[in-house]
Amino acid sequence: MNKNKKIIIIGTVASSLYTFRKDLILSLIDKGYTVYGFTSDSDETELAKIAQLGAIPTYYELSRGGLNPYEDLSNTISLYQKIKKIQPDIVLSYFIKPVIYGTLAAKLARVPKKIAMIEGLGFAFTEQPEGYSKKAKIVQRVQVSLFKLALPFADKIIFLNHDDVKDLLYTHSIPVRHYEVLGGIGLKLDDYPYQPVNPRNDETNFLFIGRLLKEKGIFDFIEAAKIVKQQYPKAKFTVLGSTDADNPGALHADQVQELVATGLIDYPGQVANVVDWIADSHVFVLPSYREGVPRSTQEAMAVGRAIITTNVPGCRETVVDGVNGFLVPKWNSQSLAEKMIYFIENPEKIQVMGEESYKIAQEKFDANKVNQRLLSFLGV
Numbered sequence: 188m189n190k191n192k193k194i195i196i197i198g199t200v201a202s203s204l205y206t207f208r209k210d211l212i213l214s215l216i217d218k219g220y221t222v223y224g225f226t227s228d229s230d231e232t233e234l235a236k237i238a239q240l241g242a243i244p245t246y247y248e249l250s251r252g253g254l255n256p257y258e259d260l261s262n263t264i265s266l267y268q269k270i271k272k273i274q275p276d277i278v279l280s281y282f283i284k285p286v287i288y289g290t291l292a293a294k295l296a297r298v299p300k301k302i303a304m305i306e307g308l309g310f311a312f313t314e315q316p317e318g319y320s321k322k323a324k325i326v327q328r329v330q331v332s333l334f335k336l337a338l339p340f341a342d343k344i345i346f347l348n349h350d351d352v353k354d355l356l357y358t359h360s361i362p363v364r365h366y367e368v369l370g371g372i373g374l375k376l377d378d379y380p381y382q383p384v385n386p387r388n389d390e391t392n393f394l395f396i397g398r399l400l401k402e403k404g405i406f407d408f409i410e411a412a413k414i415v416k417q418q419y420p421k422a423k424f425t426v427l428g429s430t431d432a433d434n435p436g437a438l439h440a441d442q443v444q445e446l447v448a449t450g451l452i453d454y455p456g457q458v459a460n461v462v463d464w465i466a467d468s469h470v471f472v473l474p475s476y477r478e479g480v481p482r483s484t485q486e487a488m489a490v491g492r493a494i495i496t497t498n499v500p501g502c503r504e505t506v507v508d509g510v511n512g513f514l515v516p517k518w519n520s521q522s523l524a525e526k527m528i529y530f531i532e533n534p535e536k537i538q539v540m541g542e543e544s545y546k547i548a549q550e551k552f553d554a555n556k557v558n559q560r561l562l563s564f565l566g567v
Contacts, residue, residue: 193273196242197225197266197280197289199249201233201288206391210239216241218567223273225266238563247270249284253327267292283309283330287337294340302565303341306372307479307501308351313402314476316430316518331359338363345369345564347479350500366564367564370504371480373557374548379489381545382466384538391531392423395470396461396483397475399428399443401436404474404497409438410520411474412451415527422445422531425451425462435567467491469537470530473502476517476567480504488548493540495526511543 194215198204206226215222222242227249236246236253247269248262270278270292280289281304293301319327334355338344344366346352356363375477393412397403407427412424421460431437446452458464465471471487471494478501484494488505494512496502508514513529517524530537 190405191221192219192273192277192567193223193244194279194567195223195225195270195273195275195293197247197278197285199227199282199285201226201228201230201237203282205236205240210375210554211355212240212242214558214562215567219542220567223275225269225285227378233523240362240493249288254326259284263288263292264320267295270296270298273507277302277567279304279565281306282368286341287330287333290341292336297323300566301341302343302345304345305351306347308355308477310402312354312477315402331355331361334362337361343367343564345561347371348501348504350503351479354500355532361449369557369560369564371485371552371557372482373552373554374482374485374489375554376489376549376552379462379465379486379548381489381491383491384469384541390421390423391470391527391534391537392425392468393470393472393495394425394427394465394487395472396464396487397428399426399430399438400434401438402476403428404476405438405473405495405519406428407518407520407523408472409446409451411472411486411523414520414524415531418450418528419531422527425464425468426454427453427456427458427461429457431550448483465492469490470495470527471495472523472527474515474517474520474523475499475502479503485552486550488544489552491541491545492542493528493530493537495523505547507543507547510538511547 212222223245224237224242225245225247231244234244247266249256277300278293278303279297280286286303286329290303292300311323311330339362344363346368349368353539395408399405415422430440443454447454471492473481473484473496477499480501484505494506496506496518498514506512506514513526515526
C-alpha cells in the first residue's frame with residue numbers, strides 16, 4: 188500500500204477519464220493512492236462521474252484548439268499553481284496539449300515523477316493524399332517545438348506504437364530520458380464477448396465505425412463500396428459514427444442521407460449498443476490514415492471479426508496480414524474493394540480470420556493485462 192501517496196491524471200474532457208481511465212483510477216485507489224482527475228470540463232454532471240470512481244475531479248483551463256501562446260502560458264501558470272497546492276508524487280498527462288503543458292507545469296511544481304502519455308500524433312502528423320496542408324505544416328512545427336521544450340523534463344514517455352516514437356523523437360531529434368511502447372489501451376473484454384459470425388444469406392456486411400472524416404477513411408470506404416456493389420449488389424455496408432458539420436474534411440449529413448437513399452450504405456448514426464452492431468457484421472473495415480491504436484478495431488477483434496485496415500501507424504498494430512485480416516495501402520479504394528471481394532468469394536475465411544482476431548485481442552488488448560503494464564511504467 189502507498190498511504191498518503193497522490194497522483195494527478197491530466198486529460199481533456201471528463202469522459203476520457205471516466206471511460207478510458209476508469210480501470211487505471213480504480214487500480215491506483217486500490218493501491219492506496221489519492222487520485223486527482225484533472226479535466227477541462229466544468230460541467231457538474233461530468234465531474235460527478237469522475238467522483239463516482241473515487242477520484243477527486245478538478246477543473247483546469249485548457250484551450251484544446253488553436254495556437255494562442257498567451258492563453259496557453261496563462262493556463263500553464265494556473266495549472267502549475269493547482270499542482271503545487273496538491274503536491275503530488277506523480278503527474279500522468281495524456282493527449283498532446285496536456286502532455287506539453289502538464290509536463291511543464293509539473294516540472295515547475297517540482298513533482299518527483301512526471302509521466303507523459305502520447306496516444307497518437309494527431310492531424311498535424313497525418314499525411315493526406317494531396318500532402319500536408321499549410322495549416323498542418325505550421326501546427327506540426329509548433330507542436331515539435333513545444334515537444335522539444337517539454338518532453339526532456341518527463342521522466343518517462345509512453346507511446347502506443349513504435350511509428351510514433353520514430354516519427355516524433357527520432358525524426359525531430361528530441362532528447363528524452365526514457366520511453367516505453369504500451370500498445371493499445373485495451374478493453375474490458377467482458378463487455379465485448381466473442382460471438383460467432385451469423386450466416387451470410389449472400390449479404391456480407393462490412394462495418395465502418397468512426398467519425399465521418401476524411402482522415403478516418405470514410406470516403407475510401409464509400410468508393411470501395413461502389414466498386415464492390417457493381418459486382419456483388421447484395422453486399423451490405425454499415426456506417427456508425429457522427430458527422431461533423433464544422434470539419435472541412437467531413438462527410439456531411441446531406442451527403443450521408445443521399446448515400447442512404449441510393450442504397451449504398453446503412454447509417455444508424457451514433458449508437459449506444461456498438462457491440463450488437465459488431466456482432467451483426469461480418470468484416471470490420473477501418474481505412475484510416477493514422478491512429479494511436481484504434482479502439483474500434485480492438486472492439487471488433489474482441490467480438491471475433493476479420494479486419495481490413497490500412498498499413499499505417501497504429502492500424503498496422505491490429506492486423507497480421509493474411510492471418511486475422513488484411514493490410515491495404517492508404518488512400519487506395521481499389522485495393523480495399525479487392526479485399527472486400529475476397530471475403531465475399533471466400534466466406535469461410537470470415538470465420539477463420541475472425542477467430543484469429545479474437546485470439547490476438549485476448550493476448551494484446553485485455554485491459555487487465557495492459558493496465559498492469561501501465562502501472563509498472565508508472566512505478567506503482
